[in-house]
Amino acid sequence: xxxxxxxxxxxPANHQTFLRQRTFxxxxxxxxxxxxxxxxxIQTEERILRYLVHLRFQSSKSGKIYLHRxxxxxxxxxxxxxxxxxxxxxxxxxxxxxxxxxSARC
Numbered sequence: 866x867x868x869x870x871x872x873x874x875x876x877p878a879n880h881q882t883f884l885r886q887r888t889f890x891x892x893x894x895x896x897x898x899x900x901x902x903x904x905x906x907i908q909t910e911e912r913i914l915r916y917l918v919h920l921r922f923q924s925s926k927s928g929k930i931y932l933h934r935x936x937x938x939x940x941x942x943x944x945x946x947x948x949x950x951x952x953x954x955x956x957x958x959x960x961x962x963x964x965x966x967x968s969a970r971c
Contacts, residue, residue, distance in 0.1 A: 867918050867938075869959065873930050880967040881923040881933060886959045888916040893952040915941050915955065923970060 869886045876882065889912040917939035924930050962968075 867916070869918055869920065871920075871959065871961070873922060873924075876922070876924050876930060876967050878924050878928040879926055879970050881921065881970050882962060882967045883919065883921045884959060884961045885920075886916075886918045886957055887914060888955055888957045889913060890915050890953045891956050893954055912956070913941065913943065914939075 867886070869884065871884050873882070891912045917937075919937035919939075921933040921935070922930055923933040
């Protein structure tokens with residue numbers, strides 16, 4: 866299941882845009898600090914792309930927003946290299962064009 870959160874309320878009529886959500890698996894490194902046996906969770910910059918969702922939207926002349934054309938999904942074929950006892954977490958980032966945010970429909 867993919868949950869992609871977006872807000873396109875400011876999209877003008879007769880325009881289009883896209884958004885892309887990338888999900889990475891990020892290893893979490895745990896280190897013991899001092900004599901108190903407290904654990905600090907330190908995330909490393911090493912990340913592996915697991916999933917990518919690409920959605921295209923377009924607005925009608927009346928301003929209604931529709932999912933346009935196709936939905937593209939990418940699943941990584943790399944096997945997850947999990948060290949014994951190593952913790953991984955999934956982090957998602959959603960991107961949308963910034964300049965211009967929307968483009969006029971042809």
